[in-house]
Amino acid sequence: MSLVILSWSVTIAQIMLALAMACACVRMFRGPRAQDRVMGLDTLYINSMLLLLTHGIRTGTAIYFEAALIIGLLGFVSSVALAKFLMRGEVIE
Amino acid sequence: MTDATPDLPLWTSLMVSFFLLVGAGLTLTGSIGFLRFKTFYERLHAPTLGTSWGTGGIVMASMIYFTVTQQRPVFHEILVGIFVTVTTPVTLMLLARAALHRDRSEGHPEVPGSSSLTETPETFIDQKKS
Incomplete structure (x- = not known):
């Protein structure tokens, strides 16, 4: 019984996170200006990180947590670099 | 999932399901x-739902699940939560x-003009001269 509840809720959460990733993707491809696209990429990597954590709950292994941590670290660096590029026109001055 | 956890207590699966659904729904x-x-400055606020309680809910569900299934305290998922909480305001402020710099340099009519104290030093000097 408890496994059925958990399995269904994990599936529903994965579908919700996939829809959230689709929304972020649409905004990233459609966004009228460059800052909208950078913001869409930021939302996309946050959502994919949460999807990996949820997949870790489904499979019961800890390897997906490490993948999620790496996505969080590198995504932050890429977002800061892109924002700096939008501000100044170059990343490293 | 079925072979890894043969006997999961009901309260655990209910709590994990609750936090997962709250996090994913937010x-x-x-x-x-x-x-x-409609505008970029409105859009900037919306994904912070996912980075605050969305991440918090899913991280908490993962912590509860692995603490129960591995029968020892598992807290390393809190690293993801702390990191996202710390880095999101930095990204959004940058x-x-x-975006404000780009809109102002193009003379966009909807953004307010620059106040001299919070602007970059070059425009501050220019405003003092004029």
Whole structure:
């Protein structure tokens, strides 16, 4: 019984996170200006990180947590670099 | 999932399900708002639902699940939560400053003009001269 509840809720959460990733993707491809696209990429990597954590709950292994941590670290660096590029026109001055 | 956890207590699965659904639902709400809002400065607010309680809920569900199934305290998922909480305001403030800078340099009519104290030093000097 408890496994059925958990399995269904994990599936529903994965579908919700996939829809959230689709929304972020649409905004990233459609966004009228460059800052909208950078913001869409930021939302996309946050959502994919949460999807990996949820997949870790489904499979019961800890390897997906490490993948999620790496996505969080590198995504932050890429977002800061892109924002700096939008501000100044170059990343490293 | 079925072979890894043969006997999961009911309260554990209920709590994990609750936190998972709250986190995923808030993330979906934030992303839909991010898709639907009109201007960039409104859109900037929406995905923070996913980075605050969306991440918090899913991290908490993962912590509860692995603590129960591995029968020892598992807290390393809190690293993801702390990291996202710390880095999201930095990213959003940099992006908002960049967008404001771009809009002002193009003379966009909807953004307010620059106040001399918070602007870059070059424009501050220019305003003092004029």
